[in-house]
Amino acid sequence: LSDRPVLLTGACGTIGRMLAERLSALGWQLRLTDLIDLPIPLPRGACFERADLEDAAAIGRLAEGCGLILHFGGISTEQPFETVLGPNLRGLYHIYESARRERARVVFPSSVHAVGLYDRTDILDQDCPLRPDGYYGLSKAYGEMLARLYWDKHAVESVLIRIGSVLTEPIDERSLSTWISHDDFVRLMERCAAAERTGCSVIWGASDNARSFWRRDARDTIGWTPLDSSDSHAERVRGLVTDDPVIERYQGGKFVVVDYSRPD
Ligand code: 15L
Numbered sequence: 001l002s003d004r005p006v007l008l009t010g011a012c013g014t015i016g017r018m019l020a021e022r023l024s025a026l027g028w029q030l031r032l033t034d035l036i037d038l039p040i041p042l043p044r045g046a047c048f049e050r051a052d053l054e055d056a057a058a059i060g061r062l063a064e065g066c067g068l069i070l071h072f073g074g075i076s077t078e079q080p081f082e083t084v085l086g087p088n089l090r091g092l093y094h095i096y097e098s099a100r101r102e103r104a105r106v107v108f109p110s111s112v113h114a115v116g117l118y119d120r121t122d123i124l125d126q127d128c129p130l131r132p133d134g135y136y137g138l139s140k141a142y143g144e145m146l147a148r149l150y151w152d153k154h155a156v157e158s159v160l161i162r163i164g165s166v167l168t169e170p171i172d173e174r175s176l177s178t179w180i181s182h183d184d185f186v187r188l189m190e191r192c193a194a195a196e197r198t199g200c201s202v203i204w205g206a207s208d209n210a211r212s213f214w215r216r217d218a219r220d221t222i223g224w225t226p227l228d229s230s231d232s233h234a235e236r237v238r239g240l241v242t243d244d245p246v247i248e249r250y251q252g253g254k255f256v257v258v259d260y261s262r263p264d
Helices: 014-025 056-063 081-102 135-154 173-178 182-194 231-237 245-249 253-257
Strands: 006-009 030-034 047-050 068-071 105-111 158-163 200-205
Touching: 006 014, 006 056, 014 030, 014 182, 056 081, 068 081, 068 182, 081 105, 081 135, 105 135, 105 182, 135 158, 135 200, 173 231, 182 200, 245 253
Parallel strands: 006 030, 006 068, 030 047, 068 105, 105 158, 158 200
Antiparallel strands: none
8 A cells, every 4th residue: 555645535624634744744636625725734745625525526536546545525514414425425425535546545434423322331342223312323333334345345445533522631521531642643554554454444443441331442463452442531521521320321422412302
């Protein structure tokens, strides 16, 4: 993979900007794209082009010659179905069709919100049934299934990362469970690129947190071990919880209460 360019979608987002800067500094040859203009100086060795994920031709052109697609574009919060539909369902289909044509590997950021309706007391393995907590989480479940289809039917490799919370540091009690440090995330991207074979691997995107909700995944297959941990932040964020029992009950936290109507 190493001598082919890497397409990074969603380059203007929080994770996209961080990866654009950090991976460029590591010498990656990045092709950046997003719907809006890049709000940071163009990192060394990178190029940028605006594109809409719903524009199949533009995505296809951007992916030409790429060996790896880091797909961080699309909707990243809980939104109405019609808002999520275009970027996250149709857009992702364009990414996978491009990957199939280019024989490229895809890094697909799935999310804690694909399993957001598990209780925080549940400990999950990679093969747990998905329990999305809204239309955004549902689009991540769809993404995981789309990746599986393209692996089983076309041998397009993917790493599906069920990302918890990418933050400089934990901000509340929930993020003691879900936090992944920038350094662990960048190392994960390096392994996604360098691993000999990934097949269709599921990774829990969290640092080595004692309070993790998650256990077994495919990290041995890709050779990734998180080195950071939220544990040393526990004292600082103790008591930082909301007063909403629904938010505090579920792994998905705040996204769960959007339009929540279970009576019990
Ligand atoms: C996500 O999937 C979101 O994209 C991010 O903004 C955070 O809210 C994160 O989950 C989380 O739940 O901490």
